[in-house]
Amino acid sequence: MAPGINKILIRNCQYLITQPGSIDGIIEDGAIYIEGSKIVAVGKSPNIEAQYAQAAGIDILDAHEKVVMPGLVDAHNHVGEVHTLLVEGWLDSPIEGIVDAMDRIYWPAYNWLTEQSTYDLTLFGLVNVLKHGATTHTDAMIFPDAIYQASVDAKARTVIYPQMITSVHLPDARDGQEYLTHTEAAIRNYHNTGDGMIHVGVHPNALFNNAENMLLSSMELARKYGVQFVTHIAEAPDEMDRHNEVFYKGGVIQYLRDLHLLGTQTVLFHGTLLKKHEIDILAETGTALVHCPPTNAWFGYCAYLPYMLKVGLQVGLGTDCVTHNLFNVMLSVLQHHNIMPRELRGVDPVKIFELATLGGARVLGMQDMIGSLEPGKRADIITLNLANNTSLFPLSPQVFYSMLTLNGAGSEACDVLIDGVFVRRNSEFTFLDESAILARAHQWCDKFAFDYHKMTQAHQPMFQRVHEEFQLGTRRPI
Ligand SMILES: [Zn+2]
Numbered sequence: 001m002a003p004g005i006n007k008i009l010i011r012n013c014q015y016l017i018t019q020p021g022s023i024d025g026i027i028e029d030g031a032i033y034i035e036g037s038k039i040v041a042v043g044k045s046p047n048i049e050a051q052y053a054q055a056a057g058i059d060i061l062d063a064h065e066k067v068v069m070p071g072l073v074d075a076h077n078h079v080g081e082v083h084t085l086l087v088e089g090w091l092d093s094p095i096e097g098i099v100d101a102m103d104r105i106y107w108p109a110y111n112w113l114t115e116q117s118t119y120d121l122t123l124f125g126l127v128n129v130l131k132h133g134a135t136t137h138t139d140a141m142i143f144p145d146a147i148y149q150a151s152v153d154a155k156a157r158t159v160i161y162p163q164m165i166t167s168v169h170l171p172d173a174r175d176g177q178e179y180l181t182h183t184e185a186a187i188r189n190y191h192n193t194g195d196g197m198i199h200v201g202v203h204p205n206a207l208f209n210n211a212e213n214m215l216l217s218s219m220e221l222a223r224k225y226g227v228q229f230v231t232h233i234a235e236a237p238d239e240m241d242r243h244n245e246v247f248y249k250g251g252v253i254q255y256l257r258d259l260h261l262l263g264t265q266t267v268l269f270h271g272t273l274l275k276k277h278e279i280d281i282l283a284e285t286g287t288a289l290v291h292c293p294p295t296n297a298w299f300g301y302c303a304y305l306p307y308m309l310k311v312g313l314q315v316g317l318g319t320d321c322v323t324h325n326l327f328n329v330m331l332s333v334l335q336h337h338n339i340m341p342r343e344l345r346g347v348d349p350v351k352i353f354e355l356a357t358l359g360g361a362r363v364l365g366m367q368d369m370i371g372s373l374e375p376g377k378r379a380d381i382i383t384l385n386l387a388n389n390t391s392l393f394p395l396s397p398q399v400f401y402s403m404l405t406l407n408g409a410g411s412e413a414c415d416v417l418i419d420g421v422f423v424r425r426n427s428e429f430t431f432l433d434e435s436a437i438l439a440r441a442h443q444w445c446d447k448f449a450f451d452y453h454k455m456t457q458a459h460q461p462m463f464q465r466v467h468e469e470f471q472l473g474t475r476r477p478i
Pocket residue numbers: 076077078140232269320
């Protein structure tokens with residue numbers, strides 16, 4: 001063992017969840033021993049303590065009233081966009097769908113961003129991500145250099161998806177070519193850096209706001225570097241109505257298949273309005289999907305998750321909103337799929353927890369590194385405090401998964417380790433200055449509000465449109 005390497009023992013764990021998706025994977029009175037960034041041993045506390053507790057310089061955390069479990073994997077989020085949440089309150093009519101939401105909320109708010117505001121707002125988002133136990137998250141935003149710096153500074157395991165859009169002009173790139181160039185630079189500079197802490201994927205935002213040649217070039221870039229190709233799909237009816245007009249009769253998934261944009265490198269967000277035969281195609285091609293029921297509910301629809309799981313589609317869970325958290329998402333999955341008027345209903349809470357951990361890890365291609373607590377895997381671990389906890393009571397292995405998915409909503413993680421480093425301990429951040437980060441986010445939100453209203457009153461456009469959405473002229477014939 002190298003001298004000076006950090007050694008951590010988490011002992012007396014009331015419940016140690018080693019293998020998500022299995023009641024057998026819960027160890028009562030468990031312990032876990034970590035060296036450097038990796039888990040070395042997992043087992044019953046007396047055995048692990050006997051072997052490792054005397055190691056020189058060891059840092060011991062007693063977890064006698066705690067659940068100790070794998071960090072959650074938030075497979076879809078937009079971490080630096082908290083200011084967008086203000087805009088809905090300023091609109092003079094309700095949002096009608098995702099295309100409408102992009103035009104009236106997201107593009108004006110994104111266009112206002114700068115490198116510095118993106119960095120500060122991303123740090124704000126990371127405080128929420130980490131506080132609620134997501135040790136791995138993906139971040140689909142603009143200004144990838146700012147996302148990278150904030151993620152490194154917060155020591156967060158991050159997949160950066162620099163969003164590319166050709167239908168409107170945003171402040172971090174002038175056109176499609178510049179987007180591709182800066183995504184390629186982000187891949188070369190940041191992908192698989194920090195010993196696997198940072199990954200980068202290629203992300204045309206959606207089919208309706210990127211030209212067909214941009215989609216093809218994006219996949220070409222993803223293949224060149226062996227990184228993921230990700231995009232939003234089938235999220236709301238306004239988008240689907242136009243898809244049905246624009247794309248040839250096979251529908252939007254067949255369209256993607258014909259362009260060779262599906263496969264094991266591809267991850268789709270939402271898929272809320274996909275039909276069974278389209279889900280079949282995703283499963284056949286090995287395409288993965290991230291399910292985000294709380295934000296999908298905004299538009300009144302929910303992906304057909306029970307069928308997706310039945311046909312073996314690879315699924316992870318995402319918050320899709322920086323102020324949401326995965327505990328709330330797990331509750332949404334439990335509730336939405338019990339009340340959906342469909343042939344297949346309900347998702348087992350054991351499975352829901354698996355989707356929030358190992359499922360997300362598989363979607364991101366990181367299942368050998370994270371998602372469960374096993375020797376050799378990275379020490380991405382969270383604890384929940386059971387002392388005076390009236391939500392997770394009375395807990396036992398038999399009810400653990402159902403209680404966590406039903407009653408865990410809003411839970412904050414007491415301790416958070418990422419790659420063997422405590423970023424949070426005893427419900428406090430260890431090195432992030434939470435108050436200062438929140439104060440800066442407040443200042444940016446105040447400035448955004450001032451600028452937004454000033455521009456609205458002056459009838460100044462909030463962003464510049466380059467092409468109509470759905471870019472009809474660039475598509476192949478219906
Ligand atoms: Zn999204």
